[in-house]
Amino acid sequence: MPVTTGDRAVLDAARAVLLRDPRASMSAVAREARMGVGGLYRRYANKQELFRAVCDDNLRRYIALGEAALSDGEDPWAALGEFLGHVVDDGVHQLTPCLAGTVVVDDDLAALGEQANAVTDRILRAARGSGMMRPDVSRADLTLLVEQIGSLDLGSPERTAALRRRYLSLILDGLRAGAASRRLPGPPPEDDELSARWVI
Known part of the structure; x- marks a missing residue:
């Protein structure tokens, strides 16, 4: 709507x-x-209804960013970088720690969450298929990485935005296939571990 x-x-x-x-x-x-x-x-x-609307809007923003990255016709690695850059700039993942555990996830929100996951999976599959991305990084890894970047805040909006982009650049270098010579310790997060944060 x-x-x-x-x-x-x-x-x-x-x-x-x-x-x-x-x-x-x-x-x-x-x-x-x-x-x-x-x-x-x-x-x-009530507050629950408002926060549910914010959550719905946030997921739609995320999906739109993913669809835009996929439709740009850029090479898959550039599309991944563009997508993550827009996600960081927009702040959609900053809201996850704020909303998780406070909003009842109904069927409509769950369906939007699945759409968001599907868009991310398409971007990841293309980036891996290009040979540019290390193969041992999951969608859940990306979720937590951008949440960590989003948590950076030094007070000044301009300085904070610049530093978020700086650390995203460092992370993108770590996602390159050439960085895979060192094996990542432990398994990636499970989807169930991330979704458990939304249980009230």
């Missing part, structure tokens, strides 16, 4: 507030959105 202009303002405000304080109140979101608390409650009956 398309997001209205009013809902977009609320969802963007909720994202900003959640990234500052995962336990933020509805009144904090209303202040950020420059609206009354009553107006916010007319749109979203």
Whole structure:
């Protein structure tokens, strides 16, 4: 369902507030959105409903970034780098630690999560198939890597964004096939380990 202009303002405000304080109140979101608390409650009956909408929007943003990277016609390794760069810049993975364990995952959210996984798998398969990417990195590895990059915050938005890109560049070098001479210790995270974070 398309997001209205009013809902977009609320969802963007909720994202900003959640990234500052995962336990933020509805009144904090209303202040950020420059609206009354009553107006916010007319749109979203409670905090769970609002956070569920933020989660839905976040997954759709992620899927759109993946689809854009796949449709650009770039070589698969460049598509992977472009995708991860946009994910880091957009901040979609920063919200995962904020929302995990607070939102009830219904069938619709679960379906969006599967779509997000499928898009990532397509990007990964292409990058591996190009011979440029080491074969022992999983989708779950990428998820946690971009979450770690997203957790970097030095106060200044410009400096933080530059450092996130710096560390993404270092990580991309580590994902290259040439870096695979050293075997990664231990197995990658299981999908069940990541999804367990969403259990309330």
